[in-house]
Amino acid sequence: MNATESLRHSDAHSPLLEVRGLEKHFSLSGDFLEQLRFDKGRLVRRQEYVHAINGVDLTIQRGEALCVVGESGCGKSTVARTVMGLLKPSAGEVRYDGERIDDLSTRSLLPYRRRMQMIFQNPYASLNPRMTIQETLEEPIRLHHPQWSRQAIRDKVHEVMISVGVAPDWGNRYGHEFSGGQRQRIAIARALAVDPEFIVADEPISALDVSIQAQVLNLLMEARQERHLTYLFITHDLAVVEHFGTRVAVMYLGRVCEIADTATLFAHPRHPYTKALMSAIPRLEDDRPQHIRLEGEVPTPVHLPSGCVFHGRCPHANERCRREIPSLITTDNGAQVACHAIEEDRIS
Secondary structure, eight states, X not given: OOHHHHHHTSOTTSOSEEEEEXXXXXXXXXXXXXXXXEETTEEEEOOOEEEEEEEEEEXXXXXXXXXXXXXXXXXXXXXXXXXXXXXXXXXEEEEETTEEOTTOOHHHHHHXXXXXXXXXXXXXXXXXXXXXXXXXXXXXXXXXXXXXXXXXXXXXXXXXHHHTTOOGXXXXXXXXXXXXXXXXXXXXXXXXXXXXXXEEEESTTTTSOHHHHHHHHHHHHHHHHHHTOEEXXXXXXXXXXXXXXXXXXXXXXXXXXXXXXXXXXXXXXXXXXXXXXXXXXXXXXXXXXXXXXXXXXXXXXXXXXXXXXXXXXXXXXXXXXXXXOOOOEEXXXXXXXXXHHHHTTSOO
């Protein structure tokens, strides 16, 4: 049994993706010489890092659409790129179908590349301007199926183009000749061309006009049903989450503060930060809760606060919150929340 076959014989009930203790730090200090500084007459080496993600734990079951939400700069896209192997984690591990993949070489990772595909945020930057649409869609198929005939590749490209609403006669044109919505459809077709089972979508509709967003979102939902896909969906749009996701993970400053199924999170958010996010969603109902205004400023990811990263803006913070990092605990409604105040029953 080869490596690919062994992957497919794994337990169908086990998680498709597991992320444990994931961290990613980016150096701000430059090379060795740039790190040297004089301090009180002594030459010292100083290093500074952006702590983009700090101990993220996530689990995604087959068929799920897990949405990761949070403010800009909270580490959502870094999680997506680290899961896909575009960034190497500073600590922690990523397991796909039970196998650890974050420490694999480029060659060893290749079988997983076909099973895991990514749709990027900017459709204007994600397509090669020197390649026609036909060449763009053929490239991943040639890479992962070198034994396929020329006609088989063309037939596959034609089938994928039709399935996402891309006209086959677009094949001889270049990316700059299309609108943003058309480009994103092409990017989705490229991701689907190799028949993946897991897709990371990094804010795939945020760069599109509102009139086009619903079309692309519906296309992704149809692809999930027809192709039995699993999604890690990165977004800051909570209205999209309510429509698209099966579960939601809320991030703040590189940490997950709450995970719950979509209906539970929107009906009964538990973490103080999640409650503030939910209260900011525009609603037509007259009885919606009053908008919660958070005090203070978002801390810098270069100098993270001690303890809970949200304690400086949380009205329920105490001394334990300021010195001890909370772990995810399971609450009575099934949600997982990282909050000392909830653990101690100081808030409902």
